[in-house]
Amino acid sequence: MGGDHKKQLMLEARGLHVQYGDYVVLDSVSFDLEEGQWLMIVGPNGAGKSTIVNAVSGGAPCTGEVLCLGRNIRSFKPHELARHIGVLAQKNAVGYSFTVREVIRLGRYAYSKGVFGGGDPGCEAAIDEALRLTGLTELENKSVLQLSGGELQRVFLAQLFSQDPKIMILDEPMNHLDLVYQKQLLGLVSDWLKTPGRAVISVMHDLSLAKAFGTQVLLLQHGRVVADGPAGEVLTREHLSQVYGMDVHEWMNELLSQWS
Amino acid sequence: MNRSTQSSKTAEGGAKHSSLFSRQNTREGSAPWVFLIYAAVTALVILLCVCVGSVTVPPGQTLRILFGRASESVSFYSIIRVVRLPRVLCVALTGASLSLCGAAMQGLLKNPLADGSTLGVSSGASLGAVLSIALGLTFPALPFAGTMVMAILFAFLSLVVIMSLAYKFDNSLSTNTIILIGIIFSMFANAILSLIITFAHDKLRTITFWTMGSLAGSSYGNALVLAVVLFIGSIIIISRARELNAFAIGEDNARNIGVNVKAVRISILITVAALIGVCVSIGGTIAFVGLVAPHIIRFITGPNHKRLLPAAVFGGAVFLMFADLVARTLLRPLELPLGVVTSLVGAVLFVIIFYRSRRKG
Numbered sequence: 001m002g003g004d005h006k007k008q009l010m011l012e013a014r015g016l017h018v019q020y021g022d023y024v025v026l027d028s029v030s031f032d033l034e035e036g037q038w039l040m041i042v043g044p045n046g047a048g049k050s051t052i053v054n055a056v057s058g059g060a061p062c063t064g065e066v067l068c069l070g071r072n073i074r075s076f077k078p079h080e081l082a083r084h085i086g087v088l089a090q091k092n093a094v095g096y097s098f099t100v101r102e103v104i105r106l107g108r109y110a111y112s113k114g115v116f117g118g119g120d121p122g123c124e125a126a127i128d129e130a131l132r133l134t135g136l137t138e139l140e141n142k143s144v145l146q147l148s149g150g151e152l153q154r155v156f157l158a159q160l161f162s163q164d165p166k167i168m169i170l171d172e173p174m175n176h177l178d179l180v181y182q183k184q185l186l187g188l189v190s191d192w193l194k195t196p197g198r199a200v201i202s203v204m205h206d207l208s209l210a211k212a213f214g215t216q217v218l219l220l221q222h223g224r225v226v227a228d229g230p231a232g233e234v235l236t237r238e239h240l241s242q243v244y245g246m247d248v249h250e251w252m253n254e255l256l257s258q259w260s
Numbered sequence: 261m262n263r264s265t266q267s268s269k270t271a272e273g274g275a276k277h278s279s280l281f282s283r284q285n286t287r288e289g290s291a292p293w294v295f296l297i298y299a300a301v302t303a304l305v306i307l308l309c310v311c312v313g314s315v316t317v318p319p320g321q322t323l324r325i326l327f328g329r330a331s332e333s334v335s336f337y338s339i340i341r342v343v344r345l346p347r348v349l350c351v352a353l354t355g356a357s358l359s360l361c362g363a364a365m366q367g368l369l370k371n372p373l374a375d376g377s378t379l380g381v382s383s384g385a386s387l388g389a390v391l392s393i394a395l396g397l398t399f400p401a402l403p404f405a406g407t408m409v410m411a412i413l414f415a416f417l418s419l420v421v422i423m424s425l426a427y428k429f430d431n432s433l434s435t436n437t438i439i440l441i442g443i444i445f446s447m448f449a450n451a452i453l454s455l456i457i458t459f460a461h462d463k464l465r466t467i468t469f470w471t472m473g474s475l476a477g478s479s480y481g482n483a484l485v486l487a488v489v490l491f492i493g494s495i496i497i498i499s500r501a502r503e504l505n506a507f508a509i510g511e512d513n514a515r516n517i518g519v520n521v522k523a524v525r526i527s528i529l530i531t532v533a534a535l536i537g538v539c540v541s542i543g544g545t546i547a548f549v550g551l552v553a554p555h556i557i558r559f560i561t562g563p564n565h566k567r568l569l570p571a572a573v574f575g576g577a578v579f580l581m582f583a584d585l586v587a588r589t590l591l592r593p594l595e596l597p598l599g600v601v602t603s604l605v606g607a608v609l610f611v612i613i614f615y616r617s618r619r620k621g
Contacts, residue, residue: 078519079519081518086516092513096372097562098563099562109502110518156513163518
């Protein structure tokens with residue numbers, strides 16, 4: 001795959017449009033995602049951030065098209081799509097006392113099409129690796145009902161690692177996590193992204209985190225793209241003031257000055 | 261797949277050791293000897309239930325009668341071979357089917373309270389059966405199976421109606437919404453059922469039969485039908501064990517890991533409808549079996565459907581056989597409807613599960 005010079009185009013979204021009755025949630029949104037990029041989708045509440053995630057992961061009906069490695073995602077079978085695109089949902093609530101390992105093992109579903117789950121020789125190694133990366137090895141036989149919110153989110157991240165997709169989509173993954181887990185999770189995803197042939201999209205509320213970790217930013221307002229490009233060029237004072245209706249730059253600095 | 265249920269202690273070894281020991285972890289299903297225990301327990305309970313009743317026949321004599329030797333006592337012979345054995349077999353098969361359905365729906369809907377009776381599917385099936393008898397509906401291709409086909413059809417329609425209503429009210433399919441809709445649907449179906457029975461009571465069995473269930477007087481023919489449907493149904497449902505695990509964790513998660521959620525959901529619902537439809541047309545509505553049995557089994561096997569589903573088949577059989585034994589013997593010579601016993605146990609457990617799930621979150 002592409003070396004330093006030519007990066008592969010991982011995902012292309014073309015004219016995504018979602019409408020409920022008269023209410024337009026997404027209005028012809030297009031963007032590209034290249035290998036090695038981390039695209040942050042930012043914008044105020046109701047801008048359509050999570051709708052993009054649902055459209056791209058095939059979870060919600062929309063018009064327009066999404067190409068993954070040049071191929072329309074609608075032409076993928078569910079298990080094929082899962083090998084290309086993996087999603088970490090905003091919140092995962094488990095109702096039954098599955099063990100950590102059992103939940104992570106489900107990440108391998110797309111690789112074993114045998115009725116009883118055979119035919120995936122790399123399964124256990126991938127689970128062990130995912131456990132190790134997320135530091136969950138010692139908890140592998142613990143019930144997920146006994147975990148904290150942060151640990152549970154790590155279990156689903158481990159499931160996503162074992163799923164080994166090419167594009168990882170995170171839908172506001174920090175929402176319920178405290179600072180320590182936020183940092184941990186973002187660190188794990190950064191490391192994951194270092195392997196060639198991978199890319200990340202995440203919906204992000206926190207603009208500082210978006211700027212710190214994102215290579216690209218897609219700034220949305222009322223379902224339309226306000227700006228799209230490298231993080232530094234998109235998250236400018238002018239753009240943010242326009243979208244949030246306040247001087248975000250000054251506000252952020254004021255907040256930060258509390259710590260100096 | 262693999263031989264050992266023991267999970268390796270990879271904690272200290274980390275990744276280096278894990279590849280060596282990892283294959284030990286691969287077994288998710290139960291080992292063959294576990295099935296032998298299940299089968300042995302079930303066989304023992306069958307024997308017990310065949311022996312005990314209004315007249316108790318000693319086990320040795322029962323075994324001799326069961327395995328073909330003409331007995332010393334003609335009356336014992338006919339009690340066991342003609343009355344009790346077909347009934348106990350039907351009870352076991354019905355219990356197994358209903359329990360399997362309950363376990364499957366509890367996984368599919370991520371709802372520990374789901375059961376043919378709490379979702380209103382059994383009432384729907386009863387309504388179908390009663391309609392076909394009252395109106396004399398038969399299918400040209402299946403002259404003997406009109407009642408059964410109508411019961412299956414109505415069971416499926418009920419599932420579709422209940423789930424679409426639940427999705428309409430509350431997209432997340434929360435525990436409370438779907439159970440509430442199920443109970444309302446059940447009351448509605450039972451009201452129509454009672455109405456039909458009032459007008460056509462000469463053709464129909466009592467309301468008690470359809471709402472409380474009974475397997476008194478069932479035949480070897482019934483048992484054969486139940487066995488065939490259970491066999492096919494278990495193959496379909498147990499082969500979807502991994503998908504049910506995914507649904508039990510969450511439908512969105514299932515979609516994200518590559519499960520074809522629509523195809524799996526429809527195949528499970530059709531199978532459940534067929535199983536409940538057949539059970540209801542033979543034994544009426546026996547409530548809460550699919551709630552109680554899988555719930556107890558889950559304590560033993562854990563929630564993983566690869567172990568839970570096969571165990572639920574045997575557990576349901578054993579549970580309903582005991583319930584039937586109580587129904588037959590508690591107030592001898594009076595016989596209670598089977599559903600009275602299961603509902604008494606089930607209603608209490610329902611409250612406990614509901615209370616615990618509310619406390620959790």
